Amino acid sequence: MFLINCPYCGERDQSEFSAGGEAHIVRPKQPTELSDDQWAEFLFMRKNIKGVQFERWNHAHGCRKWFNMVRDTSNDKIHAVYKMGEKPPTK
Amino acid sequence: MLNFNAPIIDTKEYSEIKISEIEPILKINLRGKNRDFITKIGKELSIITPVDPNTSSSNEKLNLLWLSPDEWFLYSNDKLDIKDANSLEDKLFNEISKVKLGSVTNVSDHWIMINLKGTKIFELLSAGCPFNFNNFKNSKGAVTQTLFNHIDVIIHNKNINNLNLFVRRSFSSHLWSWMNDSARFI
Numbered sequence: 001m002f003l004i005n006c007p008y009c010g011e012r013d014q015s016e017f018s019a020g021g022e023a024h025i026v027r028p029k030q031p032t033e034l035s036d037d038q039w040a041e042f043l044f045m046r047k048n049i050k051g052v053q054f055e056r057w058n059h060a061h062g063c064r065k066w067f068n069m070v071r072d073t074s075n076d077k078i079h080a081v082y083k084m085g086e087k088p089p090t091k
Numbered sequence: 092m093l094n095f096n097a098p099i100i101d102t103k104e105y106s107e108i109k110i111s112e113i114e115p116i117l118k119i120n121l122r123g124k125n126r127d128f129i130t131k132i133g134k135e136l137s138i139i140t141p142v143d144p145n146t147s148s149s150n151e152k153l154n155l156l157w158l159s160p161d162e163w164f165l166y167s168n169d170k171l172d173i174k175d176a177n178s179l180e181d182k183l184f185n186e187i188s189k190v191k192l193g194s195v196t197n198v199s200d201h202w203i204m205i206n207l208k209g210t211k212i213f214e215l216l217s218a219g220c221p222f223n224f225n226n227f228k229n230s231k232g233a234v235t236q237t238l239f240n241h242i243d244v245i246i247h248n249k250n251i252n253n254l255n256l257f258v259r260r261s262f263s264s265h266l267w268s269w270m271n272d273s274a275r276f277i
């Protein structure tokens with residue numbers, strides 16, 4: 001259980017949110033030119049780091065907006081929260 | 092709103108808590124992104140569109156709640172005459188949806204409004220909400236969308252110790268029973 005600072009609504013309990021997996025995965029420009037393995041890599045393969053990870057989250061039981069979050073998966077410490085389309089923090 | 096059937100039709104009183112279903116109430120969901128849309132709804136409803144998160148604005152007849160940066164929830168203060176309700180919906184539809192400024196959806200049957208009054212209402216809410224009501228309860232007009240006993244709700248702090256809670260129709264009977272059960276022990 002931890003608190004997440006929604007960039008739209010403010011600080012809320014984690015139970016109001018749903019995790020949307022790894023962030024910043026770029027869709028290939030020409031999917032038809034990819035092999036099945038490359039397409040599967042884009043579609044299914046995700047990192048599952050123990051440590052700092054860039055993730056997408058949705059405030060499902062609040063404003064229903066998607067946003068990005070930098071979270072340490074080993075201790076749930078949130079390093080940054082930023083809106084979709086914004087650049088990820090470098091530090 | 093033709094042949095509206097209220098699922099609860101009841102009022103219950105406990106020590107310092109009064110819970111009552113208030114229906115039928117006009118409820119309209121408004122969605123739009125651009126500045127023209129925000130100006131238009133303010134003009135059509137004679138109300139300032141709340142753009143700050145978790146806020147609302149009201150006039151004598153209507154309340155407009157902020158739900159997200161591109162979504163608002165409009166509801167009437169009083170039980171509306173069906174003719175009045177339809178004319179307001181038509182007016183908004185013609186001025187907003189038809190000209191593609193945004194969307195106007197009548198959600199009167201979708202949400203059920205439950206009014207909670209009394210000094211212990213926040214104790215009742217805290218029994219089932221993960222939301223921190225410390226600042227909320229002293230801010231008149233504050234709005235929040237959260238979970239209440241695992242059910243999605245919209246809560247509008249109408250006045251001190253007087254709030255309106257909106258719950259989806261299919262969950263309303265269950266939430267009503269749960270609230271009555273919990274209120275007995277507060």
